[in-house]
Amino acid sequence: MKRRTGSAERIRRVELVVVGTEMLALGARDTNSDFLKPDLLELGYEPGLISIVPDEQERIVEVVRAALRRASLVVVGGGLGPTGDDRTRQALARVFGAGLRRDPRAWERVARWYRARGRFPGSGARLQALVPIGAESLDNPIGSASGIWWARGDRRVVALPGVPSELKAMWKEAVRPRLEAGGGSVPVASFSLGGLPEADVDARLAELYRRPDVEMTILAKTEHIEVHLRGKRASPAARRAVDRAAALVRRRLGRRIFAEGERTLEQAIGERLRERGETLAVAESCTGGLVGARITTVPGSSDYFVGGVTAYSNAVKRKVLGVPETILRRQGAVSAPCARALANEVCRRLGSDWGLSVTGVAGPGGGAPGKPVGTVFIGLARRGRRVSARALRLVGDRDSVRRRAAAAALLWLHRALGAGPGARRRK
């Protein structure tokens, strides 16, 4: 559908230009795009291309020019620093067909920044206060390099420093508000779920592919599956269409959904434990600490997570958690009885309400007949009540098996914790 319906409702294209030789010739990764993408989508900009370019003026000019022909917004990250390597200011001046000027306010701020650190604001400092004539300077609340904002007709170019914390702060304070003023946001909804193969999720939601106003994407991650819905314009009708589609997703996937929006599984678990006033302990073998590490990514998790035991060797399983010698000898450490004993004992000995355990063969070695690599048992105990175990057969390399085992254990715990106020909200 090519019909234009006014600039506030139309989906606009954005291109990202990431500047930095270290992301091409070395192992450095572009993480700024990951931060910018969801925000841009919410603002109604669809990323049409991401280009990672070296610190070469010629290349930056060429790529920004091509981007500006196709997209209404071009976001450039990096190349604004104080050294000779930093070419973005000069490159943008060439793209805009303008010279560079020293911005008095930016200069004052940069000079102050240097002096506050006992350093003389020399040529590197002066460089960071330059903006192309006809463009605005953007303040940097954290570092020294100032940014650039340029607008002509319906085209916008923004340049921000590549240091992630500076880019994020400047984006939120200076850029996002300007873009918001220029048009409404496209409605979105997203869901995270586990325990169903991707093909089943696809089949259950197939009819959403045919809805004219909603775009659906199903994304299989290592640990879980995500369903993303997105309206095709920024209007109340599009909002209603996305809401209807979201209702269908909830009906079809029900309790498989562990979170909506940006929430993680460990956040959802934390909220449920906090609501119930209960605590958790974990006993890990093949995951080596991953489950605890995930739980404790959440600030304040000490309110409900008491700790865990990583019982990597059988001696520790026996000595620290009291797993009976007979289980280890007869059924082995990778078995349902062992998973139950680990969950039960960690719960009892660490004094928590819930005990969660993982034991398995992550590979590449350690497989045995009947227990190939990927065989994992997870156990769940509720103090003074029941304890149970489940067998999993996971695929992938060592890293994937470990991450999937940790995710499966957390998913099980989340379902056992039941629907809380957070879940009822999405009735």
Place this chain on the structure above:
Amino acid sequence: MKRRTGSAERIRRVELVVVGTEMLALGARDTNSDFLKPDLLELGYEPGLISIVPDEQERIVEVVRAALRRASLVVVGGGLGPTGDDRTRQALARVFGAGLRRDPRAWERVARWYRARGRFPGSGARLQALVPIGAESLDNPIGSASGIWWARGDRRVVALPGVPSELKAMWKEAVRPRLEAGGGSVPVASFSLGGLPEADVDARLAELYRRPDVEMTILAKTEHIEVHLRGKRASPAARRAVDRAAALVRRRLGRRIFAEGERTLEQAIGERLRERGETLAVAESCTGGLVGARITTVPGSSDYFVGGVTAYSNAVKRKVLGVPETILRRQGAVSAPCARALANEVCRRLGSDWGLSVTGVAGPGGGAPGKPVGTVFIGLARRGRRVSARALRLVGDRDSVRRRAAAAALLWLHRALGAGPGARRRK
């Protein structure tokens, strides 16, 4: 230096074109480039641009055409699958100004692949055996989609499926050997180190920036620093220049270097423990299991890692590890005496030769006067010998503080384990 010195010695440009709307409109990340970059550098190809493009034929054509004007090799990943979304075959045929043909050998393989899975090889299967006229088909040893190899004069275009395991397998089996046949590799050397600020590393190695035959890059990661050296051509003289520069790096940074090449810190620790025939246990508080999770990423780590206790709550510190109540009350859980007690007790109770501990304030909450967010104590015990603790002040958000605390503990352990045969090699 623009002088050309013959195609075998000249550094050639490569551009990567990553195809997939999910990497633009959704949270998916391009991991294939991370795999390809080091291999390409080693083969003497310098990545000049990475473009992430949507599944749109027009855009793929435009980007590959521009890449082919600048680079001698273009690697396209993605868009070769069985669905209507997969546009790379058609796009490349347009770039080459050719039609598409069905490759008989590829068709036979794809049809066999479908039948082996009990599926009829229909239109999707037929699509995956198409190659542009004048190009070769590349076998896929894992999945169904065949790849594409095209050569004209000194220009090469390779297209591989976007599924990482398929791309990797086809790259190693079919593409790399062809590229190797076309020219020698550029000499490289790399080092990982910790315990020095980036600016100090930079100052110690500054003279290497001025060497004409070697390119140096210093990369500050969250957990450690990397130094990369790279010859400017594929010749014995360049190899010697890189070796001389590497010798200087070893002299200037000495024991700060924990690994050379691709080795990780946890691998280096594992090798040293194995050589010494000793074992390790960990006691973690603020890192919640991260140290154990890192140690156990190494296959076979059960040979030297017995396990750990994540003592997140004070009750667990007391009950499971016997940290004296007086320490917790007077000095607090975040203190040198507590770090020492944790390291000592985990070593004793789990029966290991070494005990390593971490306790701190990861934030954002939990800071106190004298113990702000980022205050971390690490402890190290050797059974029956001494136990000591160190104080750290780490910067960053919760995730960075946790990762840096785990890295600092592992670095300390690595240095305590001393120089082994692996380290003597780099005398």
